[in-house]
Each structure stands twice: as C-alpha cells, then as structure tokens.
Amino acid sequence: MTNEPWLDDDEQKAWRSYLQMRRTLETHLARHLQREFGLSESDFEILVNLSESETGRMRAYELGEATQWEKSRMSHHLTRMEKRGLIRKEACEARYPEIVLTEEGLAAIKACAPGHAARVREFFVDVLGRERVLALGQAADDVIDAVDKHQRTDCPPEVRGCG
Amino acid sequence: MTNEPWLDDDEQKAWRSYLQMRRTLETHLARHLQREFGLSESDFEILVNLSESETGRMRAYELGEATQWEKSRMSHHLTRMEKRGLIRKEACEARYPEIVLTEEGLAAIKACAPGHAARVREFFVDVLGRERVLALGQAADDVIDAVDKHQRTDCPPEVRGCG
DNA sequence: CGCGCTAGGTTGATGTGTCAACCCCGTCGA
C-alpha cells in the first residue's frame, strides 16, 4: 500500500499531536468524572449503554459488542461496579445472567451526563467547530474500518494478534 | 462560548467514532509492540525520547516535560524499565540522577521502530491521506491548547483538577 | 448415548496509571 515505511517530519509531528491530544483530553475528562462523581470513564461507558437501552438491562455479551471490550475486562469491571452498587447481575430463565442498571447507577449517570457532555462540547466540538468534528468522525470511521479489515483478513483463524 | 451543552446526533456520533478509533488504534499498535518486542507503548515513548537526545541521557524531569506524564508515573515506570535492563539510573555530580539508555534499550528501540512506524503509516497516515493527517494534527494542537489554557486560567494555585 | 467442540463468562497473575503522602535538599526571608 506504500513503499516508504517511515514518516516524514510533518507526518510525525501530526501523529505526535494526535497522541498528545488523546492523552490530554482523556485525562482531563476522566479527572472531572472521577472527582465530581467518583466515576471512571469505563463506568461511564457501561452506564451510558445500559441507560440507553429500552429496559436498562443487557447481557454482558451485548455490552461487549457495544463497547468492544475484552470479555475479561468486562467481567472484572462489572464485578467492581456491582460491588459499588451501580449495577446488578440478575439470573433469568435464559442461560446467561442479565446486567441490570440499579437506581443508584441510573442516578449516577443522570447526574454526570450533562456536565460530561458540556465538557466534550467545550474542549472538542467547540474548539474544532462542527465541520472539523464531523470530518474527524469520518476519518475515525475510516481508520476503524482499516484496522478491522486487517484483523479479519490477516488472521483467518483466531490469532487476533497476527504476525 | 456556547449556549447548548448537549451534543446533537451527528456530533455525538463523531465523538463516539473518535473514541472508538482511539481504542482500536491503541490496542492494535500496543499489541504488536508487546507481542513482537515485549515493549509497552510507555516503554516505547521513553526509549524514543532517550534515543533522540544527543547523549542518550536525560533527567527524569526532562522526560516528564517531553511526555507530559505525572512524575509518579514516570518514577514507577523508570523503576520497572530499569529492572528489565532497558535503562539505568546514574548518579552524577549535579543533584539529580540521569536516566541512561542501555545497550539493550537502544537495541530494543532500533529493532521495533521501523515496524511501528510502518504500522502507523499503514493504519493512520495512508488510510487518511497526508492532507487529512496534517489537518488532524492541527486540530489536535488546537484541542491541546484549549485544555492547557483552561487548566492554567481556571486553577491559579495548583488545584489542577479544577472545580 | 457419549464425546468433544464452541462460545459466554469467570478467575488469578501481572503490568500499568493515579492519587496522596512523603523525603530530601536548595533557597529565601526574618
């Protein structure tokens, strides 16, 4: 797909800026979530998914689809969240237990969502402007597709790490 | 700076795509580095900085400037890297010890840099194209500035988390 | 039937990041 593996100076600079933004933005947002509401970004992600579902209950598997987490990460994290009362694991007739949003979990997400959204707007959407945000979204989708495709093509069996 | 804190659907979609890209790209690159060379992205970052310096030796403080890590993270990580023989902490006349790139560390970075760069090219630069990469770099710088400025203005003393 | 496969889920070990508290030494003002 290319003949020169190296990055030239401009490309390298852009890449490093990207890395820096990723770090800055993540720590900044995470810090607020943590300090103001005692939630990590991981907690937030789970709570958002549950609260956006019709019933407030999903299987771990569905959460995995939505978040793209490893199953072990999901399991560990749900255990921790249950311990803190944000969710509950409930057995049901079907084989696998359901993950249920508790009152407390619902309250938590309702409390922090507006502030979080506002911060995303303040430091991302408003800084870049709508045009660039949408363009970046598109770019992100392209990258995701490329990596996805690569993983699917290059590793027929299940060796997800490839070569 | 804005009157409506919420994100509309398009903005939200773009934001989530960004989050997804961040995750996908990071895990993909990290996995290769780990499996092929036994290096984490953090290791890589330190090694790059050291190897790019004139002398292969820097103070922890300088590494902190370059990477923007917390000092405790730096300390922990350097300790781990020293244990693995990638770097050495060397006392010198000046007050603080210097972090020195070992032979082994230099070999490691030389071994993995080309493959890593190639992967960044394959999944980022080539997917987006030079134009969009540079634009993204600029966007990233804008975001970094905004967050930086906010942290500086909003917290005169040292309460970095703000309120 | 019974054998093994597969897929959802759990567990434990390990490496990593963050926070808060601390140590150490140089500096500066009283």
Next chain:
DNA sequence: TCGACGGGGTTGACACATCAACCTAGCGCG
C-alpha cells in the same frame, strides 16, 4: 543562622487492563 517553603523524586495503596487458563452449558456428530 534557622525555619519554612517549594520542587524533583520516591513510595504505597488502590483501580484498572490484559493475558492465559479455566469452567460450563448447549450443540453436532460418531
């Protein structure tokens, strides 16, 4: 001279992510 302050650096406790190994129930097939 001395004490407090501040900044570079370390430490310990804890939350988190990843890997590999495992458990278990449904399924296909002999």
